[in-house]
Amino acid sequence: xxxxxxxxxxxxxxxxxxxxxxxxxxxxxxxxxxxxxxxxxxxxxxxxxxxxxxxxxxxxxxxxxxxxxxxxxxxxxxxxxxxxxxxxxxxxxxxxxxxxxxxxxxxxxxxxxxxxxxxxxxxxxxxxxxxxxxxxxxxxxxxxxxxxxxxxxxxxxxxxxxxxxxxxxxxxxxxxxxxxxxxxxxxxxxxxxxxxxxxxxxxxxxxxxxxxxxxxxxxxxxxxxxxxxxxxxxxxxxxxxxxxxxxxxxxxxxxxxxxxxxxxxxxxxxxxxxxxxxxxxxxxxxxxxxxxxxxxxxxxxxxxxxxxxxxxxxxxxxxxxxxxxxxxxxxxxxxxxxxxxxxxxxxxxxxxxxxxxxxxxxxxxxxxxxxxxxxxxxxxxxxxxxxxxxxxxxxxxxxxxxxxxxxxxxxxxxxxxxxxxxxxxxxxxxxxxxxxxxxxxxxxxxxxxxxxxxxxxxxxxxxxxxxxxxx
Amino acid sequence: xxxxxxxxxxxxxxxxxxxxxxxxxxxxxxxxxxxxxxxxxxxxxxxxxxxxxxxxxxxxxxxxxxxxxxxxxxxxxxxxxxxxxxxxxxxxxxxxxxxxxxxxxxxxxxxxxxxxxxxxxxxxxxxxxxxxxxxxxxxxxxxxxxxxxxxxxxxxxxxxxxxxxxxxxxxxxxxxxxxxxxxxx
Numbered sequence: 001x002x003x004x005x006x007x008x009x010x011x012x013x014x015x016x017x018x019x020x021x022x023x024x025x026x027x028x029x030x031x032x033x034x035x036x037x038x039x040x041x042x043x044x045x046x047x048x049x050x051x052x053x054x055x056x057x058x059x060x061x062x063x064x065x066x067x068x069x070x071x072x073x074x075x076x077x078x079x080x081x082x083x084x085x086x087x088x089x090x091x092x093x094x095x096x097x098x099x100x101x102x103x104x105x106x107x108x109x110x111x112x113x114x115x116x117x118x119x120x121x122x123x124x125x126x127x128x129x130x131x132x133x134x135x136x137x138x139x140x141x142x143x144x145x146x147x148x149x150x151x152x153x154x155x156x157x158x159x160x161x162x163x164x165x166x167x168x169x170x171x172x173x174x175x176x177x178x179x180x181x182x183x184x185x186x187x188x189x190x191x192x193x194x195x196x197x198x199x200x201x202x203x204x205x206x207x208x209x210x211x212x213x214x215x216x217x218x219x220x221x222x223x224x225x226x227x228x229x230x231x232x233x234x235x236x237x238x239x240x241x242x243x244x245x246x247x248x249x250x251x252x253x254x255x256x257x258x259x260x261x262x263x264x265x266x267x268x269x270x271x272x273x274x275x276x277x278x279x280x281x282x283x284x285x286x287x288x289x290x291x292x293x294x295x296x297x298x299x300x301x302x303x304x305x306x307x308x309x310x311x312x313x314x315x316x317x318x319x320x321x322x323x324x325x326x327x328x329x330x331x332x333x334x335x336x337x338x339x340x341x342x343x344x345x346x347x348x349x350x351x352x353x354x355x356x357x358x359x360x361x362x363x364x365x366x367x368x369x370x371x372x373x374x375x376x377x378x379x380x381x382x383x384x385x386x387x388x389x390x391x392x393x394x395x396x397x398x399x400x401x402x403x404x405x406x407x408x409x410x411x412x413x414x415x416x417x418x419x420x421x422x423x424x425x426x427x428x429x430x431x432x433x434x435x436x437x438x439x440x441x442x443x444x445x446x447x448x449x450x451x452x453x454x455x456x457x458x459x460x461x462x463x464x465x466x467x468x469x470x471x
Numbered sequence: 472x473x474x475x476x477x478x479x480x481x482x483x484x485x486x487x488x489x490x491x492x493x494x495x496x497x498x499x500x501x502x503x504x505x506x507x508x509x510x511x512x513x514x515x516x517x518x519x520x521x522x523x524x525x526x527x528x529x530x531x532x533x534x535x536x537x538x539x540x541x542x543x544x545x546x547x548x549x550x551x552x553x554x555x556x557x558x559x560x561x562x563x564x565x566x567x568x569x570x571x572x573x574x575x576x577x578x579x580x581x582x583x584x585x586x587x588x589x590x591x592x593x594x595x596x597x598x599x600x601x602x603x604x605x606x607x608x609x610x611x612x613x614x615x616x617x618x619x620x621x622x623x624x625x626x627x628x629x630x631x632x633x634x635x636x637x638x639x640x641x642x643x644x645x646x647x648x649x650x651x652x653x654x655x656x
Contacts, residue, residue: 047491062477343481348481384495
């Protein structure tokens with residue numbers, strides 16, 4: 001024992017001077033830029049809350065010609081919770097991205113306003129009103145997200161539980177099999193009268209698993225087997241994982257009769273493997289597999305075939321009048337056409353003609369009442385949100401966080417594309433929810449947790465590397 | 472409530488929605504179009520070589536040293552500091568033998584050299600395959616040692632991926648991303 005070890009800190013100094021130095025340097029950075037990003041977030045968040053309340057007020061004015069102050073409490077409650085989130089961010093993640101929370105809040109608020117507009121048209125009152133339920137679900141989702149934000153100070157911990165995440169994801173996917181299908185798709189769990197779509201949460205678990213798995217497997221998956229023209233194909237023995245994911249995706253398609261979920265999971269895996277290995281051949285291979293599988297399914301499975309026919313032949317009279325035909329999608333298109341460039345105005349259209357306008361068809365409802373201009377603003381908000389997520393992934397410090405950031409933000413992008421593409425007849429209509437806008441608790445919970453994870457990831461990025469564009 | 476007021480309100484709402492979108496775009500403008508402040512010191516650190524290698528390189532290296540040398544110099548595992556007097560067989564120069572900046576030379580600093588995409592690095596390599604803090608060269612017992620800092624695409628010494636801090640012999644190619652360099656006396 002020499003004199004240098006006489007202090008209590010001696011041993012730790014001897015083993016980890018690097019760590020202590022890293023620690024102090026990060027403190028220095030924190031002090032230099034106290035809460036600059038949060039000070040950018042606050043005005044944007046207040047703006048977002050104002051827009052949510054304004055949308056609700058316009059719905060009231062347009063549909064009823066008068067204010068119902070009670071209804072304005074719904075977006076106000078959402079805004080209050082968002083402000084709580086802002087304070088939590090100030091305390092636990094001052095370096096987090098300043099744009100995600102305002103964007104998610106405004107999308108959620110516009111969704112509540114439009115759902116409330118459909119409530120007025122039906123009419124659904126009191127606790128029957130879907131907008132009230134949506135606010136309750138938003139509150140639950142945001143509180144869960146804040147718990148995730150405060151509990152997971154280090155996302156990297158999640159990579160240790162990648163196989164647990166895999167089993168959780170698969171279990172969540174299989175869970176609805178034990179319950180009876182709703183609207184033909186077996187993706188629901190009904191407990192005590194509350195319907196829940198566990199597949200929504202499965203996408204987070206699977207993104208965690210894919211990220212953890214690909215970090216360890218990327219090297220072998222990047223090895224080039226055979227060249228075919230400009231593409232470098234992987235070795236046959238490395239095809240195992242993609243085939244397994246393909247089988248799972250096809251299983252979801254065949255057994256649960258849910259094309260959208262199947263496409264979402266497979267697309268997520270493809271993008272993450274592409275980001276991990278930088279080999280375009282994986283994408284080509286995967287797209288070929290999926291399109292091949294989907295084409296075979298469309299020929300053999302009545303349900304998938306029906307979706308394809310309603311997509312390609314939507315305007316034929318036979319399809320329009322058929323049971324489970326194209327009535328819904330065509331009415332949505334009529335609504336969009338009626339909205340035109342600037343829309344009919346919130347509360348002044350007839351979005352309620354479309355069946356289930358508040359969940360699957362919230363985009364045509366908004367398109368009808370806000371017009372092309374409003375719809376593009378909403379799509380622009382999604383674009384900004386996804387671009388922030390991809391940037392968080394791009395700038396991340398560790399491979400797991402980078403892959404997870406890319407995967408989570410891509411899930412939002414792909415889901416938005418599948419929904420908007422479905423209702424505008426770009427791709428066959430599938431039963432997915434529009435993130436943050438559509439009525440549905442499970443979707444809100446999943447997407448708010450995704451936002452929380454992205455916020456946590458962005459806080460871990462050193463400020464020198466993550467200026468946030470705010471200099 | 473007259474129709475005219477409603478019309479004004481609903482167009483106002485659309486306008487505000489777009490103002491919100493553009494407020495966010497404005498706030499992250501330097502992300503999209505680059506930052507003036509960052510560009511300036513980025514340029515200084517990124518291209519010290521072509522114009523005046525001798526003058527600019529030590530500046531960049533000094534920046535890197537202040538950022539990361541502290542732990543190394545105080546670490547007990549480090550051999551006694553060699554000061555500024557490396558042995559006869561110690562490399563003094565770093566020569567880029569292939570890559571975008573092929574042919575450039577850099578005087579090695581006293582103790583260590585950070586390599587990566589970060590503008591704090593002593594040797595800035597900016598390509599798709601380089602991590603922000605990719606690797607570092609350290610002087611241990613008069614011998615330069617390369618350590619991979621958990622980079623995404625790896626550091627290769629004579630074609631072998633470096634996992635542990637590995638001594639770099641003279642005139643042996645070290646590959647980072649698309650850049651290969653050698654240490655010379």
